[in-house]
Amino acid sequence: MKTREMLQSHPSPRPQQERLAAFIDACAQCAQTCIACADACLAEESAARLARCIRTDLDCADACAAAMWIFSRQTEPDERVLEAQARALGAVCRACAEECAKHESMHEHCRICAESCRRCAGLCDEVAASRA
Amino acid sequence: MKTREMLQSHPSPRPQQERLAAFIDACAQCAQTCIACADACLAEESAARLARCIRTDLDCADACAAAMWIFSRQTEPDERVLEAQARALGAVCRACAEECAKHESMHEHCRICAESCRRCAGLCDEVAASRA
Amino acid sequence: MKTREMLQSHPSPRPQQERLAAFIDACAQCAQTCIACADACLAEESAARLARCIRTDLDCADACAAAMWIFSRQTEPDERVLEAQARALGAVCRACAEECAKHESMHEHCRICAESCRRCAGLCDEVAASRA
Amino acid sequence: MKTREMLQSHPSPRPQQERLAAFIDACAQCAQTCIACADACLAEESAARLARCIRTDLDCADACAAAMWIFSRQTEPDERVLEAQARALGAVCRACAEECAKHESMHEHCRICAESCRRCAGLCDEVAASRA
Numbered sequence: 044m045k046t047r048e049m050l051q052s053h054p055s056p057r058p059q060q061e062r063l064a065a066f067i068d069a070c071a072q073c074a075q076t077c078i079a080c081a082d083a084c085l086a087e088e089s090a091a092r093l094a095r096c097i098r099t100d101l102d103c104a105d106a107c108a109a110a111m112w113i114f115s116r117q118t119e120p121d122e123r124v125l126e127a128q129a130r131a132l133g134a135v136c137r138a139c140a141e142e143c144a145k146h147e148s149m150h151e152h153c154r155i156c157a158e159s160c161r162r163c164a165g166l167c168d169e170v171a172a173s174r175a
Numbered sequence: 176m177k178t179r180e181m182l183q184s185h186p187s188p189r190p191q192q193e194r195l196a197a198f199i200d201a202c203a204q205c206a207q208t209c210i211a212c213a214d215a216c217l218a219e220e221s222a223a224r225l226a227r228c229i230r231t232d233l234d235c236a237d238a239c240a241a242a243m244w245i246f247s248r249q250t251e252p253d254e255r256v257l258e259a260q261a262r263a264l265g266a267v268c269r270a271c272a273e274e275c276a277k278h279e280s281m282h283e284h285c286r287i288c289a290e291s292c293r294r295c296a297g298l299c300d301e302v303a304a305s306r307a
Numbered sequence: 308m309k310t311r312e313m314l315q316s317h318p319s320p321r322p323q324q325e326r327l328a329a330f331i332d333a334c335a336q337c338a339q340t341c342i343a344c345a346d347a348c349l350a351e352e353s354a355a356r357l358a359r360c361i362r363t364d365l366d367c368a369d370a371c372a373a374a375m376w377i378f379s380r381q382t383e384p385d386e387r388v389l390e391a392q393a394r395a396l397g398a399v400c401r402a403c404a405e406e407c408a409k410h411e412s413m414h415e416h417c418r419i420c421a422e423s424c425r426r427c428a429g430l431c432d433e434v435a436a437s438r439a
Numbered sequence: 440m441k442t443r444e445m446l447q448s449h450p451s452p453r454p455q456q457e458r459l460a461a462f463i464d465a466c467a468q469c470a471q472t473c474i475a476c477a478d479a480c481l482a483e484e485s486a487a488r489l490a491r492c493i494r495t496d497l498d499c500a501d502a503c504a505a506a507m508w509i510f511s512r513q514t515e516p517d518e519r520v521l522e523a524q525a526r527a528l529g530a531v532c533r534a535c536a537e538e539c540a541k542h543e544s545m546h547e548h549c550r551i552c553a554e555s556c557r558r559c560a561g562l563c564d565e566v567a568a569s570r571a
Contacts, residue, residue: 079445131263181343395527
């Protein structure tokens with residue numbers, strides 16, 4: 044990812060570039076792990092019992108993708124919108140981390156995905172708090 | 176849109192199908208009007224002065240698209256996640272409605288877009304309240 | 308959807324507004340039916356046997372969403388890009404229509420989804436041909 | 440990104456995992472640079488003259504995001520669909536690389552973005568050729 048270089052090349056870069064870049068990268072990684080985890084769950088013999096995990100993965104991926112785009116923008120930010128987005132993303136990342144953690148001893152994809160979701164949730168909290 | 180038929184064909188349909196379908200359709204419409212409004216703003220002679228409107232349109236479209244997918248799923252829902260998503264979407268729709276409304280006497284695309292955003296924000300409130 | 312009004316409110320509207328609006332709306336509907344079909348398949352008892360259908364639905368939804376955004380833009384179009392996008396979307400819509408059709412006697416969601424995909428594929432062909 | 444670990448944790452991993460992971464990561468990076476480049480262009484004083492660049496960036500980001508999801512799935516792949524998607528993405532990445540390159544001496548964000556797009560286009564060709 045070239046996130047940090049891109050953020051810095053903006054005519055009016057936002058404060059705390061390093062944290063912002065780390066958050067955007069965490070969203071990208073979390074989106075990818077969630078999509079791949081849903082897909083791997085679907086190919087498991089126990090797919091039917093993983094329905095809740097698949098559904099949460101898909102929701103988390105959608106929310107991460109939206110956040111990745113929204114936080115990549117530095118032009119004319121609206122702090123209330125950004126805080127609400129970070130908080131809502133934190134909620135879905137936490138739900139997904141919890142769900143994936145239930146299967147992590149059985150499925151390596153769930154273990155990695157839970158880890159990505161937890162990391163992203165932690166950064167959501169920091170980003171939301173910094174705007175509160 | 177065939178949203179209502181699709182929701183009803185789920186093996187375990189969620190309650191309040193009509194409101195849910197109306198909300199999903201409002202998200203789809205709001206996403207489309209926001210993308211088209213950003214694009215029309217960009218083609219206006221005054222594009223540089225519409226930067227805030229373009230940015231808000233793009234954020235709103237991203238959030239609407241994510242909500243459209245998330246609320247189209249009825250399998251194993253997580254009510255806290257859904258409430259947080261609906262509230263966060265309401266915040267960005269309201270911000271976009273407000274911004275577009277500033278230019279609605281000059282630009283028909285901003286007028287239609289403000290209307291779509293207001294409608295979607297109202298349904299966000301209802302959907303969030305019904306899960307609180 | 309307010310697609311047609313939005314397209315017409317652009318400072319330099321593209322030709323064949325009616326067909327363009329119909330195509331964008333077909334993409335929106337196809338994306339929604341595919342997301343909902345994947346979700347309904349996941350809740351069926353036979354979910355494990357519907358893995359191919361779920362995967363194709365998810366791919367088709369992603370491609371439809373991208374096309375919906377790309378074709379909603381009228382500023383500075385690149386005809387080669389638009390033709391390639393329409394052709395690639397046609398391929399995935401056709402694959403999804405075919406897969407869903409296999410289950411349409413069993414699952415109403417697959418029947419509606421196959422129909423949406425077929426309709427979208429047909430419009431992809433028209434849109435691609437008009438730019439060739 | 441944990442792309443490679445996630446791909447390998449799938450119950451039936453696809454061949455050429457390394458190239459696939461590199462491609463998915465290139466899509467993620469290209470999507471992020473395009474979103475950030477569009478946003479930075481919008482904040483430039485010369486925004487109005489960068490309309491074509493902004494539009495192409497947004498199209499390229501949308502197509503990259505869709506490809507990132509589609510190629511992250513390994514369950515029940517359809518080779519014709521994947522080839523068509525890779526070719527269509529190559530077309531938009533090349534168009535965006537070309538457009539951004541026109542402004543790269545003026546704007547660092549356009550220079551980095553052109554580089555990301557060129558790299559992603561090259562991988563699109565490899566991936567498409569490997570499925571032809």
